[in-house]
Amino acid sequence: MNIEHIITELEKKDPEVYDRMSSRRSAISGIASIGGKLALAAIPLALGSLFKKAYGQSTGNIVGVLQYALTLEYLEAEFYTMGAAAPGLVPAGPPTGAIATIRDHENAHVALLKTTISALGATPVAKPTFDFSAGNGSGNGPFKGVFTNYPLFLAVAQTFEDTGVRAYKGQAGELISNNDVLTAALKIHSVEARHAAHIRYMRRNLTSNTGLKPWITGNDTGGIGAAVQASYNGEETSTQAGINIVNINGLGISMNAATEAFDEPLSKDAVLAIVDPFIV
Amino acid sequence: MAEKLIVPQEQEGRAMLSSKGQQRRQFLSLFAGTAAAATLMHACSNNDDPTPNNGINLGGGDIGILNYAYALEQLEAAFYIRVAQTFFTGATATEQQFLTEIRDHEIAHREFFRNALGGKAIPSLEVDFSKIDFNSRASVLGTAKAFEDLGVAAYNGAGKLITDGNYLLLAGKIVSVEARHAAMIRDLLSNGSFADNTAVDANGLDMALPPGEVLKVAGGFLKSKIDASNLPTS
Known part of the structure; x- marks a missing residue:
C-alpha cells in the first residue's frame, strides 16, 4: 500500500484535504506511526479511521460496534477452543477438522478486532467469563453437558453461528460511513x-433429519427447541422492502424458499439478551 | 452541453467533495431509466464518457449496484434452473434437494431485484453455458462453487459502494x-x-472483489455484454 499515493489521490478529489488533516506531514506521520504498531491486516482499518476523523465524524459508534462484535467473537472462540480440547467430544476425522477450522477463524476474528479497536485509539473490552451451559454462572443451565454431549455441542454451535450472522447484519448500517471497517465486517459476516x-450440515448428517438444511427455514430452530427460539424469531419474514417473495411474479416460490432466501438481522439488544445467560 | 448546466449547480451546493465524473454520475442517477438519462448519456459521450453500445449499462449510484446484483442473480438463477431440469448423472437425493432449493433462492433474489428496480432494471441477460457439462457432477458442482464464491465476494466488495x-x-x-x-x-x-x-484468509476473512473483477469472470458465462463504467468506485 502506498500511503502517499492515497493522500495524493484524495487531494485531487478534495483540495481542502490538508486543512482537514491539519497538514500533509502530520497526516502521513500519523499513519506511519499507526503502521508501526499494527498487524498489516489492520492498517486499512486504521487508515479508514484517520480519514473519518479528518472528515469530522465520530468513530465512537464504530468502536462501539467493534466492541460488541469482539464480545460475540470471544464467546465463539472460547466455545470452540474448549470444544476442540474436550476429550472424546468431537469425533475424529471430518468433524474434528471442521471444528478446528472454525475455532481458528473465531480466534483470528478476536485478534483482528482487538488490533482494530486499539488502532482506533480505544481499549478492547476484556473477555467475559463464560458459562456455556447458559446458566449465568451456575453451570446448571439448559445446555449443561455441552462439552460432553456432542449433539448438544453442535446445537449450541449452530445457534451461535446463526445468531452471529444476524448480529453482524444488524450492524452493517452503523458502519456505512467507514468503508474499510464495513468491508472487514462483511468479510467476517x-x-x-x-x-x-457447515454446522447445520453436520447436524443433518448426525441426526439423519433431512429437514435440517444449511439455510434457515421460517423461524425453525432445527429441532433445538424453545431455549434458542429467540435466535430464530423474525427469520420467517417473507416480505422484503415491501415486496412479497412468495410466488413472486407467479414463479412458484414457496413460503419456505422465500424465508430461506433472505437472512434477517437482529438488533444489538436482541443479541445481548440471547447471549446474556452465557455470560457470568 | 449538459455538463455546463450541471457542474456549476453542484459546485454551489457543496464544496467540491467529488470529482466532476462523480457529480455527473450522481446527477444522472436521478434520471436513471428515464428517457432523459439516455439523452444525457448521449450528450456526454463526446467528452470522457465511455461510448454507448458498450453493452447493457448498469447505471450509476445505488441503482447501478442493484442492477449489478440483479445481473449476477440472473446468471445464478439461469444456471440452477438448467441444473435442476436434468440433474447430472448419479445426483443423490441430498444433492437434488439442495440444488433445487438453491435454484428457488436464486430465482427469489432475481425476481426481488427485478421488482425492486422496476423501470430502472436492466433487461434480461442472455447466458452462455457452453463451457459447462450439465451431465457431469464435477462440472456442475465446480461451476456452482465458482458462482457462489464469486457471489459472496461480489456482495462483500459492493457493500462499501452502497x-x-x-x-x-x-x-x-x-x-x-x-x-x-x-x-x-x-x-x-x-x-x-x-x-x-481458498475461501478464507489467515485473518478469518472472506473474499471481497470489485465489480470489474467479478464481471470479468461472470462475463465468461454471458452472451450479453455488461457496461459497468458508471458504477461507483468508492
Whole structure:
C-alpha cells in the first residue's frame, strides 16, 4: 500500500484535504506511526479511521460496534477452543477438522478486532467469563453437558453461528460511513454464514433429519427447541422492502424458499439478551 | 452541453467533495431509466464518457449496484434452473434437494431485484453455458462453487459502494445466504472445505472483489455484454 499515493489521490478529489488533516506531514506521520504498531491486516482499518476523523465524524459508534462484535467473537472462540480440547467430544476425522477450522477463524476474528479497536485509539473490552451451559454462572443451565454431549455441542454451535450472522447484519448500517471497517465486517459476516451452513450440515448428517438444511427455514430452530427460539424469531419474514417473495411474479416460490432466501438481522439488544445467560 | 448546466449547480451546493465524473454520475442517477438519462448519456459521450453500445449499462449510484446484483442473480438463477431440469448423472437425493432449493433462492433474489428496480432494471441477460457439462457432477458442482464464491465476494466488495443503509441491509440479507450456498456446494465437492484457505484468509476473512473483477469472470458465462463504467468506485 502506498500511503502517499492515497493522500495524493484524495487531494485531487478534495483540495481542502490538508486543512482537514491539519497538514500533509502530520497526516502521513500519523499513519506511519499507526503502521508501526499494527498487524498489516489492520492498517486499512486504521487508515479508514484517520480519514473519518479528518472528515469530522465520530468513530465512537464504530468502536462501539467493534466492541460488541469482539464480545460475540470471544464467546465463539472460547466455545470452540474448549470444544476442540474436550476429550472424546468431537469425533475424529471430518468433524474434528471442521471444528478446528472454525475455532481458528473465531480466534483470528478476536485478534483482528482487538488490533482494530486499539488502532482506533480505544481499549478492547476484556473477555467475559463464560458459562456455556447458559446458566449465568451456575453451570446448571439448559445446555449443561455441552462439552460432553456432542449433539448438544453442535446445537449450541449452530445457534451461535446463526445468531452471529444476524448480529453482524444488524450492524452493517452503523458502519456505512467507514468503508474499510464495513468491508472487514462483511468479510467476517459471510465467514460466519459459511460456518453456520457447515454446522447445520453436520447436524443433518448426525441426526439423519433431512429437514435440517444449511439455510434457515421460517423461524425453525432445527429441532433445538424453545431455549434458542429467540435466535430464530423474525427469520420467517417473507416480505422484503415491501415486496412479497412468495410466488413472486407467479414463479412458484414457496413460503419456505422465500424465508430461506433472505437472512434477517437482529438488533444489538436482541443479541445481548440471547447471549446474556452465557455470560457470568 | 449538459455538463455546463450541471457542474456549476453542484459546485454551489457543496464544496467540491467529488470529482466532476462523480457529480455527473450522481446527477444522472436521478434520471436513471428515464428517457432523459439516455439523452444525457448521449450528450456526454463526446467528452470522457465511455461510448454507448458498450453493452447493457448498469447505471450509476445505488441503482447501478442493484442492477449489478440483479445481473449476477440472473446468471445464478439461469444456471440452477438448467441444473435442476436434468440433474447430472448419479445426483443423490441430498444433492437434488439442495440444488433445487438453491435454484428457488436464486430465482427469489432475481425476481426481488427485478421488482425492486422496476423501470430502472436492466433487461434480461442472455447466458452462455457452453463451457459447462450439465451431465457431469464435477462440472456442475465446480461451476456452482465458482458462482457462489464469486457471489459472496461480489456482495462483500459492493457493500462499501452502497450509500443507502436500506440497500446495504438487503445486500447483507442476501450475501449470507450466498455464503451458505457456497459452503454447502464446497462440502458436496469435498466435505470440510466450506471455509478452507481458498475461501478464507489467515485473518478469518472472506473474499471481497470489485465489480470489474467479478464481471470479468461472470462475463465468461454471458452472451450479453455488461457496461459497468458508471458504477461507483468508492
